[in-house]
Amino acid sequence: MTRRVFTGGQVLDGTGAPAAPADVAVQDGRVVEVGPGLDGDESVDCTGATLLPGLFDAHVHVMMSGVDTLRLLQTPFSYGFYEAVHNLRRTLALGITSVRDAGGADLGVAQAVRDGLIAGPRMQIAISMLSQTGGHGDGWHVCGSEMPLMGPHPGRPRTIVDGADEMRRTVRQLLRAGADVLKVATSGGVLSARDDPRHPHFRAAELDVLVEEAEAAGVAVMAHAQGAEGIKAAVRAGIRSIEHGIFLDDEAIDLMLQRGTWLVPTLAAPRAVLAAAAAGASLPVAVIEKARDVQAVHDASVAKAIAAGVKVAMGTDSGVGPHGDNLSELSLMADCGMTPEQAWHATTLSAAELLGVAGELGSLEPGKRADVVVLDGDPTDLTGLSGRIREVYRDGELVAAGGAVVEAGVIPPR
Numbered sequence: 581m582t583r584r585v586f587t588g589g590q591v592l593d594g595t596g597a598p599a600a601p602a603d604v605a606v607q608d609g610r611v612v613e614v615g616p617g618l619d620g621d622e623s624v625d626c627t628g629a630t631l632l633p634g635l636f637d638a639h640v641h642v643m644m645s646g647v648d649t650l651r652l653l654q655t656p657f658s659y660g661f662y663e664a665v666h667n668l669r670r671t672l673a674l675g676i677t678s679v680r681d682a683g684g685a686d687l688g689v690a691q692a693v694r695d696g697l698i699a700g701p702r703m704q705i706a707i708s709m710l711s712q713t714g715g716h717g718d719g720w721h722v723c724g725s726e727m728p729l730m731g732p733h734p735g736r737p738r739t740i741v742d743g744a745d746e747m748r749r750t751v752r753q754l755l756r757a758g759a760d761v762l763k764v765a766t767s768g769g770v771l772s773a774r775d776d777p778r779h780p781h782f783r784a785a786e787l788d789v790l791v792e793e794a795e796a797a798g799v800a801v802m803a804h805a806q807g808a809e810g811i812k813a814a815v816r817a818g819i820r821s822i823e824h825g826i827f828l829d830d831e832a833i834d835l836m837l838q839r840g841t842w843l844v845p846t847l848a849a850p851r852a853v854l855a856a857a858a859a860g861a862s863l864p865v866a867v868i869e870k871a872r873d874v875q876a877v878h879d880a881s882v883a884k885a886i887a888a889g890v891k892v893a894m895g896t897d898s899g900v901g902p903h904g905d906n907l908s909e910l911s912l913m914a915d916c917g918m919t920p921e922q923a924w925h926a927t928t929l930s931a932a933e934l935l936g937v938a939g940e941l942g943s944l945e946p947g948k949r950a951d952v953v954v955l956d957g958d959p960t961d962l963t964g965l966s967g968r969i970r971e972v973y974r975d976g977e978l979v980a981a982g983g984a985v986v987e988a989g990v991i992p993p994r
């Protein structure tokens with residue numbers, strides 16, 4: 581029943597309000613009080629720091645560690661699970677205590693975190709991405725070989741589907757396998773060599789079945805959607821979030837505002853593909869060309885959506901780029917017109933709302949779970965964030981300090 585008080589710092593509570601000096605008291609894993617001059621049984625000196633709620637990354641791939649095709653061909657199947665352990669630790673050490681895995685992680689990965697077997701953020705998993713033949717999830721190459729980024733295995737169903745019946749069956753297989761959220765590609769993408777990001781994928785009849793099954797199971801749908809027609813088809817079908825949103829037009833933005841659809845920009849993703857190529861990663865020529873083509877358009881689209889007031893949740897596509905750089909997305913969002921407060925809101929309460937967990941997480945308010953991040957310095961400075969995470973608490977317990985996960989029994993089995 582120890583009451584721990586974080587004193588001497590300022591609080592940015594995640595609601596979008598600016599930071600202000602205050603203390604935060606936590607007890608039994610919950611925030612119990614936020615305000616000036618609090619006392620308790622233990623205190624954590626937060627002088628020179630800002631207290632934030634546990635951060636969110638609404639689009640990661642913890643089972644992916646880069647996009648180098650030749651490296652993937654030389655990586656043993658089970659190696660990816662050990663890489664995921666490392667990726668989860670790096671993510672948690674950044675203060676990211678909740679993620680949505682947009683494909684790759686299966687129930688075993690999520691359950692290992694949930695049981696406290698390995699350290700990591702709270703996870704919602706999509707397991708794999710529903711994609712049409714020739715779509716973003718189809719790993720077919722012109723040589724005749726298949727090399728999907730997230731190939732099927734016993735915990736991860738095959739998710740290349742065509743037609744409403746296949747869609748319905750595969751959605752049910754994903755739910756059976758433990759999906760907390762469903763991911764669909766309603767347009768082509770950058771990393772898939774044989775499609776065009778501007779083309780819409782799946783027809784309305786297929787997307788309607790997907791959303792119908794998702795609603796029946798009480799889960800949300802996220803859409804990898806880059807071209808305007810694919811974005812609009814997703815929004816019209818009732819999909820909850822648009823991932824990437826590279827070619828947003830005015831009609832798409834209006835529809836998103838009307839329907840309350842979130843945008844998860846992943847501004848880091850095209851940059852990560854280009855950085856990998858520059859560092860010598862082997863990638864199909866078409867992929868590099870597409871990444872180069874989309875980056876400026878993507879930034880302009882996201883800026884337009886931010887200016888129009890579309891709801892945004894922070895997501896990085898980490899896995900395409902390295903895990904551990906996630907917080908650089910905040911300054912990229914600021915470059916597209918967000919104030920620092922808006923960028924933090926996208927990384928906290930707005931993302932919690934998207935994930936349907938805002939009742940428990942996303943802001944430092946009495947009654948919520950005590951996921952607390954101690955950030956060195958002022959939160960209006962978005963530079964060098966990953967080196968400024970002093971401490972990370974989950975449910976009131978210290979889980980990371982100085983950029984590293986704290987070991988030995990601090991993550992209780994649950």
Ligand SMILES: [Zn+2]
Nearest residue numbers: 639641682897
């Ligand atoms: Zn992704």
